[in-house]
Amino acid sequence: xxxxxxxxxxxxxxxxxxxxxxxxxxxxxxxxxxxxxxxxxxxxxxxxxxxxxxxxxxxxxxxxxxxxxxxxxxxxxxxxxxxxxxxxxxxxxxxxxxxxxxxxxxxxxxxxxxxxxxxxxxxxxxxxxxxxxxxxxxxxxxxxxxxxxxxxxxxxxxxxxxxxxxxxxxxxxxxxxxxxxxxxxxxxxxxxxxxxxxxxxxxxxxxxxxxxxxxxxxxxxxxxxxxxxxxxxxxxxxxxxxxxxxxxxxxxxxxxxxxxxxxxxxxxxxxxxxxxxxxxxxxxxxxxxxxxxxxxxxxxxxxxxxxxxxxxxxxxxxxxxxxxxxxxxxxxxxxxxxxxxxxxxxxxxxxxxxxxxxxxxxxxxxxxxxxxxxxxxxxxxxxxxxxxxxxxxxxxxxxxxxxxxxxxxxxxxxxxxxxxxxxxxxxxxxxxxxxxxxx
Numbered sequence: 290x291x292x293x294x295x296x297x298x299x300x301x302x303x304x305x306x307x308x309x310x311x312x313x314x315x316x317x318x319x320x321x322x323x324x325x326x327x328x329x330x331x332x333x334x335x336x337x338x339x340x341x342x343x344x345x346x347x348x349x350x351x352x353x354x355x356x357x358x359x360x361x362x363x364x365x366x367x368x369x370x371x372x373x374x375x376x377x378x379x380x381x382x383x384x385x386x387x388x389x390x391x392x393x394x395x396x397x398x399x400x401x402x403x404x405x406x407x408x409x410x411x412x413x414x415x416x417x418x419x420x421x422x423x424x425x426x427x428x429x430x431x432x433x434x435x436x437x438x439x440x441x442x443x444x445x446x447x448x449x450x451x452x453x454x455x456x457x458x459x460x461x462x463x464x465x466x467x468x469x470x471x472x473x474x475x476x477x478x479x480x481x482x483x484x485x486x487x488x489x490x491x492x493x494x495x496x497x498x499x500x501x502x503x504x505x506x507x508x509x510x511x512x513x514x515x516x517x518x519x520x521x522x523x524x525x526x527x528x529x530x531x532x533x534x535x536x537x538x539x540x541x542x543x544x545x546x547x548x549x550x551x552x553x554x555x556x557x558x559x560x561x562x563x564x565x566x567x568x569x570x571x572x573x574x575x576x577x578x579x580x581x582x583x584x585x586x587x588x589x590x591x592x593x594x595x596x597x598x599x600x601x602x603x604x605x606x607x608x609x610x611x612x613x614x615x616x617x618x619x620x621x622x623x624x625x626x627x628x629x630x631x632x633x634x635x636x637x638x639x640x641x642x643x644x645x646x647x648x649x650x651x652x653x654x655x656x657x658x659x660x661x662x663x664x665x666x667x668x669x670x671x672x673x674x675x676x677x678x679x680x681x682x683x684x685x686x687x688x689x690x691x692x693x694x695x696x697x698x699x700x701x702x703x704x705x706x707x708x709x710x711x712x713x714x715x716x717x718x719x720x721x722x723x724x725x726x727x728x
Contacts, residue, residue, distance in 0.1 A: 297630035307497035322535035324352020329715030346506035356487025374480035377709035389485035417449035462568020539668035561681035567669035672699035
């Protein structure tokens with residue numbers, strides 16, 4: 290595996306550590322990865338009567354969904370939004386369990402040149418969003434070859450067009466010129482939720498009682514004979530009837546995959562995995578009591594000046610915490626300078642000083658910076674489908690030799706890039722495995 294710099298967030302422990310069961314010696318299914326997809330799959334497989342062993346490389350649950358404690362408050366370092374409430378299984382499950390869900394605020398902040406936006410500016414900004422979203426949604430329905438999402442953006446968006454593209458590039462994981470138009474992020478933002486105590490803590494609770502081995506990376510998966518054999522390094526080998534691989538696509542990609550297959554995967558499957566692009570969406574966590582933004586869990590658009598934050602979520606859960614989001618260009622700037630988390634802190638201060646004035650930053654602190662792109666078990670925030678690669682999802686939903694299945698956010702069309710999409714894909718794969726294995 291390619292050696293990567295240590296991600297700045299890796300030392301922060303999770304707030305929730307549920308009890309786990311021991312692994313069975315000869316499970317029906319070995320699940321590789323205890324993120325949202327792995328947890329969703331393991332729960333469903335056990336409900337369908339199959340024995341399961343979940344193998345997780347990290348010393349914790351949740352994958353790219355983890356809650357840590359900062360200054361006594363639970364803060365999500367990865368997934369934070371429960372998107373697309375009507376179709377997100379984690380929303381329905383949370384409501385059924387009585388979890389403390391709350392609907393995301395519809396109000397947002399518009400800041401123009403160090404001042405709140407005027408009503409006419411807010412109206413013009415809203416119209417630009419509506420025109421752009423309608424154009425990309427309609428463009429995705431047109432017949433013909435796939436194309437970049439940016440190609441569908443209409444002219445005439447005025448001074449707001451750059452901001453619209455910037456935000457969509459952030460939430461897409463890459464600039465709109467690099468993502469498929471069919472993956473335009475059309476999830477309904479009016480149906481998003483947050484959860485008190487953190488998304489990562491909620492997901493960890495769902496894993497309570499599951500048979501999971503933490504700190505157990507799988508180096509190789511041998512599917513040459515009957516069933517599968519997993520190389521667990523110093524922990525020996527584990528045999529199972531079948532395997533479900535839920536590791537992120539970037540971790541599986543050549544030339545340096547963390548997991549090797551023996552024999553190699555069929556060429557179309559390998560090409561499907563390698564064709565995904567790396568999505569970048571990083572949190573710089575701010576503790577900023579005197580922030581000029583009021584109202585909990587509100588998005589802020591800061592416009593004007595040389596530097597603009599692609600995304601800013603203010604007063605998370607009504608606290609002084611904010612999320613300053615880094616997109617591909619900002620992360621690339623930090624990586625080129627090799628400045629790491631300290632560079633991110635300087636970039637945030639420089640940007641906010643230009644937007645709100647340096648005097649407003651007197652009590653700003655940055656207690657955490659995420660670097661999922663440098664995490665060896667993630668290598669990015671999520672997988673992005675570039676133009677022309679949308680067929681990879683359907684191909685990877687098919688079993689390989691009736692012994693290997695794949696699941697994860699990358700394979701979800703309706704909820705790609707989300708923990709909800711990963712959980713749903715884990716459940717989908719579990720049902721397909723049970724049908725094939727005779728349950």
